[in-house]
Amino acid sequence: MTPIKNIVIVGGGTAGWLTAGVIAAKHRSRMANGFSVTLIESPTTPIIGVGEGTWPTLRTTLAKIGVSESDFFRECGSAFKQGAYFARWTTGEPDDGYYHPLMLPQAFSRLNMVPHWLARESEESFCDAVCPQGRICDNGLAPKTIATPEFEAVANYAYHLDAGKFAGFLQRHCTAKLDVRHVLADVQTVELAENGDIRAVATEQAGRIEGDLFIDCTGFRSLLLGEALEVPFKDCSDILFCDTALAVQVPHEHENSPIASHTISTAQSAGWIWEIGLPARRGVGHVFSSRHISDEQAERELRDYLGPAAADLPVRKIPIRAGRRETFWKRNCVAVGLAAGFLEPLESSAIVLIELSAKFIAEQMPACREVMDVVSKRFNATTDYRWGRIVDFLKLHYVASKRTDSAFWRDNRLPETIPDRLQELLLLWQYQAPWFHDEFDRVEEVFPPASYQYVLYGMGFRTEVEREALAGEAGLAERAWRENRTQTERLCSGLPRHRDLIDKICERGLQPI
Numbered sequence: 001m002t003p004i005k006n007i008v009i010v011g012g013g014t015a016g017w018l019t020a021g022v023i024a025a026k027h028r029s030r031m032a033n034g035f036s037v038t039l040i041e042s043p044t045t046p047i048i049g050v051g052e053g054t055w056p057t058l059r060t061t062l063a064k065i066g067v068s069e070s071d072f073f074r075e076c077g078s079a080f081k082q083g084a085y086f087a088r089w090t091t092g093e094p095d096d097g098y099y100h101p102l103m104l105p106q107a108f109s110r111l112n113m114v115p116h117w118l119a120r121e122s123e124e125s126f127c128d129a130v131c132p133q134g135r136i137c138d139n140g141l142a143p144k145t146i147a148t149p150e151f152e153a154v155a156n157y158a159y160h161l162d163a164g165k166f167a168g169f170l171q172r173h174c175t176a177k178l179d180v181r182h183v184l185a186d187v188q189t190v191e192l193a194e195n196g197d198i199r200a201v202a203t204e205q206a207g208r209i210e211g212d213l214f215i216d217c218t219g220f221r222s223l224l225l226g227e228a229l230e231v232p233f234k235d236c237s238d239i240l241f242c243d244t245a246l247a248v249q250v251p252h253e254h255e256n257s258p259i260a261s262h263t264i265s266t267a268q269s270a271g272w273i274w275e276i277g278l279p280a281r282r283g284v285g286h287v288f289s290s291r292h293i294s295d296e297q298a299e300r301e302l303r304d305y306l307g308p309a310a311a312d313l314p315v316r317k318i319p320i321r322a323g324r325r326e327t328f329w330k331r332n333c334v335a336v337g338l339a340a341g342f343l344e345p346l347e348s349s350a351i352v353l354i355e356l357s358a359k360f361i362a363e364q365m366p367a368c369r370e371v372m373d374v375v376s377k378r379f380n381a382t383t384d385y386r387w388g389r390i391v392d393f394l395k396l397h398y399v400a401s402k403r404t405d406s407a408f409w410r411d412n413r414l415p416e417t418i419p420d421r422l423q424e425l426l427l428l429w430q431y432q433a434p435w436f437h438d439e440f441d442r443v444e445e446v447f448p449p450a451s452y453q454y455v456l457y458g459m460g461f462r463t464e465v466e467r468e469a470l471a472g473e474a475g476l477a478e479r480a481w482r483e484n485r486t487q488t489e490r491l492c493s494g495l496p497r498h499r500d501l502i503d504k505i506c507e508r509g510l511q512p513i
């Protein structure tokens with residue numbers, strides 16, 4: 001038996017440090033018996049950090065790693081995120097927009113509210129009819145109060161964060177509290193054993209470092225899995241066309257300017273512009289298809305969006321390649337984060353995938369090399385499933401659009417660009433609204449059926465409704481509408497302003513759990 005005791009992570013971005021933290025927290029008690037986590041990070045290659053949106057899972061992950069939520073706000077320049085607002089995605093008109101909030105629709109586990117909402121033919125949007133969070137975001141409010149303990153919510157939430165600061169924050173915690181060994185060095189070559197496993201990595205500054213399991217968190221380069229083990233890249237730009245990002249950091253007008261507690265995503269002629277509010281600045285960027293517009297046109301659209309005050313701000317170009325490695329865990333090497341692949345950041349799916357991958361590796365850490373291939377097979381099947389579902393969900397935003405004003409939007413609806421499973425579901429959803437029966441059956445589904453409901457009905461999708469079939473549930477639906485109205489009023493009058501709560505957290509701290 002060859003025990004797995006020395007875990008070597010290469011890369012010190014969000015993927016590297018989150019994975020190190022999750023594994024070290026889970027296996028801390030084994031460290032006295034020789035279990036170790038080493039993270040090697042290049043002192044020269046910078047990490048990706050544009051102002052990222054996350055998923056509510058990050059609350060659980062941070063709590064498990066053992067960090068304080070108040071320190072996370074103080075040290076990472078973080079803000080709350082309660083969902084995303086999609087502007088001009090459906091018709092392209094100025095008044096076109098809808099929310100994809102993080103709270104579930106009222107009565108979600110007992111009742112599918114969609115047919116009841118459709119049958120009412122009301123002017124009220126699906127989101128406002130079933131959930132208070134759109135109104136909370138409209139009013140610039142926080143999802144909790146200073147009296148709500150750390151990581152607990154009044155309204156479900158995730159975060160907006162500065163990935164650069166976040167990596168530094170995790171590094172300090174992992175090295176000081178979780179005994180992660182930090183090596184600042186550039187990996188130059190990867191040494192393979194006769195059986196094809198990785199035996200060691202050779203670094204410029206710290207010599208040769210051996211390991212039993214290597215985790216590739218080297219970002220787009222994919223140095224271990226992609227380059228050394230030659231796992232091919234599986235491109236999906238035939239489905240998701242965006243391949244370039246232009247990012248810019250925009251200072252707030254005043255120190256006390258309001259901070260949106262949701263991501264704003266505004267559709268453009270060949271892509272979309274994200275806007276993420278942090279206490280110190282706004283992170284804004286244009287993600288677009290270079291097959292449809294030039295860099296100059298894309299920058300012009302971005303500058304038009306920002307207005308004259310931002311005319312001199314520098315723009316950073318980031319090429320993005322839509323796709324993933326054909327397999328994620330090969331022999332004794334598993335890739336996490338951008339090294340595994342990347343899809344446009346439309347629904348903040350990258351960091352949540354990092355969390356889910358790290359959790360899987362930590363919980364199913366193979367005891368010895370002899371069982372590693374069984375675990376890697378499982379990991380690959382689960383991760384493959386997740387990538388497929390994320391591709392479907394991102395593509396849905398384009399397929400449900402009615403825009404015809406540019407080739408980008410028209411091309412996005414060509415049937416040959418739409419995955420088969422999504423085509424099947426779209427056909428089915430014309431007759432029954434998405435809910436638990438649509439094979440959303442994994443315990444840790446990245447996008448639950450509620451997400452599909454918010455996007456589809458936010459974008460005006462129509463599902464046929466047989467009114468007579470709803471009669472038996474009418475009382476339950478009526479109670480849910482009433483409960484939603486009451487909850488919306490209560491929360492909108494009781495929650496603090498977003499920036500005020502962040503200031504208070506930084507000053508006084510939340511009650512620790």
Ligand SMILES: Cc1cc2nc3c(=O)[nH]c(=O)nc-3n(C[C@H](O)[C@H](O)[C@H](O)COP(=O)(O)OP(=O)(O)OC[C@H]3O[C@@H](n4cnc5c(N)ncnc54)[C@H](O)[C@@H]3O)c2cc1C
Nearest residue numbers: 011012013014015042047048053187219337338345350351
């Ligand atoms: C435009 C854009 C917008 C995004 N928006 C979001 C979002 O809203 N939500 C979200 O969840 N995600 C988003 N992402 C993705 C997110 O930023 C990344 O998934 C996340 O930061 C993790 O990156 P990483 O750690 O995999 O890679 P990186 O941050 O690139 O880190 C790579 C690490 O590897 C190290 N390294 C590289 N080569 C070597 C070597 N030879 N030796 C030693 N070390 C090496 C580097 O020094 C660095 O520490 C976005 C990405 C982009 C490009």
